[in-house]
Amino acid sequence: MRWMHTLAVGAFLTVTMALPAAAAVDVSGYRFEDTNKVAGKDLKLNGAGMRTKFVIKVYAAGLYLPEKSKALAEILKQDGPRRITLQMARDVSSEDFGKAFMDGLNDNVDKAEKQKIVAQIGKFGEMFAGVDGLKKGDVLHIDWIPGSGTVCELNGKKLIESVPDVNFYNALLRIWLGDKPVDRSLKPALLGDAR
Incomplete structure (x- = not known):
């Protein structure tokens, strides 16, 4: 009877060790957990x-x-919170980050749609003026929280009041996910096509 117990324990340990751990994804040394809690x-x-x-x-x-979704249209319609996390790999000035933000919007949002969110763009732009650049190792979360809006945190500190639209x-x-993404190789990676 004892040998059956030993065999069962050994089989359990073998199966347990073979299962993938709830691991994080590593991107060039930057770690992303498989799940994140938002709101x-x-x-x-x-x-x-x-x-x-x-x-x-x-x-x-x-x-x-x-x-999870590989289709932008589905992602844009999802209910509930959403998050994009940026982990800085180099220093970037506020001016350069703000310019990249505006270039990305201009490349992917038409004039009529941009007119509808011009006040929000201005409010978001104020954030860049209030930050003395982003440093290597900084973590920026850009969250959508239903009932509140877009919220940004830099290293755990809230940067602006929420933008509600x-x-x-x-x-x-x-x-990142539009027709002219800021980085053509990053888009499929964010859509789960290149892990």
Whole structure:
């Protein structure tokens, strides 16, 4: 009887060790957990990748959603909170980050839609003026929280009061996931196509 117990314990340990741990995704040394809690809800890592500019690593990005999806239209319609996390791989001035933000919006949001969110764009732009650049190792969370709005935190510190329009948050997501994404190799990674 004892040998059956030993055999059962050995089999259990073998199976347990073979199961994948609830591991994080590693993007060039930057870690993204498989789940993240935003506004009390568990979000799933949809995908993660590295933003590069002329082969220079700028930041690692991760997209968290209530349900994984590879289609932008579905992502933009999802209920519940959403999160994009940027982990800085180099220092970036507020001016450069703000310019990249505006370039990304201009490339992916048409004039009529931009007119509807112009006040929110201005409010978000104020954030860049209030931050003395982003440093290597900084972590920026850009969250959509239903009933509150778009909320940004830098290293755990809230940067601006919430921006309430979901259309604004969806416009932000298009910077990375739109027709002219800021980085063509990052888009499929965030959509879960390149892990």
